Amino acid sequence: MANNKSRLKTIRKVKVRTLANKAKKSAYKTFEKKFLAAVAEGNKEVATELLNTVSSKLDKMAKTNTIHKGKADRKKSRLAAAYNKAFAK
DSSP: OOOSHHHHHHHHHHHHHHHHHHHHHHHHHHHHHHHHHHHHHTOHHHHHHHHHHHHHHHHHHHHTTSSOHHHHHHHHHHHHHHHHHHHOO
16 A cells, blocks of 8 residues: 555545446446447437537547547547448438
8 A cells, every 4th residue: 555645636536426426437438329329220310410429529538548549539430430331322
């Protein structure tokens, strides 16, 4: 266990940041599942809204280094491909 004030503070900060990051990731995963369900049902309006929301959440997580920028880009690309495949005319 840490034995100086700065290390103890760092441990406290890490706990808070970990919880915040877990909440962000959980929210993203929830929206991703809703999006995929909307695509499977063929509900284009809801899927469009959710795609925008998911993309925004991914960008925000990448900006704050919760996830890697490449991972965010890859996820957005794959979700957009699923959207285009489902709703292409």
